[in-house]
Amino acid sequence: MKPVLAVTRRLPDAVAKRAAESYDIRTQEDDDPLTRAEILALCHGADAALVSVGDPIDAEFFDHLSDSVKIVATFSVGTDHIDLAAARKKGVIIGNTPGVLTDATADIAWLLILGAARRASEGEAEVRNATWSSWRPTHLMGTQVTGKKLGIVGMGRIGQAVAKRARGFDMDIHYYNRRQLPADQEMGATYHDSIEGLLPHCDFLSLHCPSTPETRGMVNEDFIAKLPDGAIIVNTARGDVVNDQDLIAALKSGKLTAAGLDVFAGEPNIEPAYRDLANTFLLPHLGSATVETRNAMGFRALDNIDAFVAGKDVPFTV
Numbered sequence: 001m002k003p004v005l006a007v008t009r010r011l012p013d014a015v016a017k018r019a020a021e022s023y024d025i026r027t028q029e030d031d032d033p034l035t036r037a038e039i040l041a042l043c044h045g046a047d048a049a050l051v052s053v054g055d056p057i058d059a060e061f062f063d064h065l066s067d068s069v070k071i072v073a074t075f076s077v078g079t080d081h082i083d084l085a086a087a088r089k090k091g092v093i094i095g096n097t098p099g100v101l102t103d104a105t106a107d108i109a110w111l112l113i114l115g116a117a118r119r120a121s122e123g124e125a126e127v128r129n130a131t132w133s134s135w136r137p138t139h140l141m142g143t144q145v146t147g148k149k150l151g152i153v154g155m156g157r158i159g160q161a162v163a164k165r166a167r168g169f170d171m172d173i174h175y176y177n178r179r180q181l182p183a184d185q186e187m188g189a190t191y192h193d194s195i196e197g198l199l200p201h202c203d204f205l206s207l208h209c210p211s212t213p214e215t216r217g218m219v220n221e222d223f224i225a226k227l228p229d230g231a232i233i234v235n236t237a238r239g240d241v242v243n244d245q246d247l248i249a250a251l252k253s254g255k256l257t258a259a260g261l262d263v264f265a266g267e268p269n270i271e272p273a274y275r276d277l278a279n280t281f282l283l284p285h286l287g288s289a290t291v292e293t294r295n296a297m298g299f300r301a302l303d304n305i306d307a308f309v310a311g312k313d314v315p316f317t318v
């Protein structure tokens, strides 16, 4: 008999195929967000669970989780939807998928930088809605990216990949990280040992820090005030790193030229004011959404479960 794997969301075909070879898959018919109770029901008597970003894997989940489930693998590198302390208390191993979504996420950060700077939402809407009247010298003038200053908060794998791409745009790159990187990983960027020190050097600011008690709400009025007037913020990290009301106020007042956002607090129920602003470029958390990357993430999640089931060390755990 195969071990039973509870899976909360539809998997990419290649990942689903591999999962079905080794496990009896217990999942939902559709691809809807499941409640805690629904996930717990899927997990009842299962050997392992494969969950996704946004699933409520919180303390209450672990309080009621079937004792048969000893590993929860998440289809993500981020684990902010999981109460890690509660998992530890219950003796459940948490697997995640670091390392395989670096390039896809850096690419999306660049899509946001370019889309926000070049008013891509407004332009695309004109073409789609047939409201494009003519070429004219002042039509949808945006902000030049090439040669500007780029600030990166969090110079891990993704921050470094964003910096690498920025070199192709001749940007002057600055970063804040808990520790300075060795010179060969810095990509010629200038290190700042505090965020306050970094902010005045950012025509563009790209966020690449995890959501932690220290970073939640970090991008607030004080933070934004330290950026140059007219700066552009992009976020591919986590939505709750931003104080939505303060960011929206800065976008309305013109303190910030634009924002490019792929992640939001309370996804998918985002702060509605973002939709009404012309100077936002918005995506529905697509950072890792390429076939190649989603397959790699799924395989990594399965590697974690396979190792656990085989009594080996789980390769990627938090």
Ligand code: DGY
Binding pocket: 053, 075, 076, 077, 078, 079, 101, 285, 286, 287, 288, 289
């Ligand atoms: C992750 O893996 O945490 C990403 O946010 C998914 O795109």
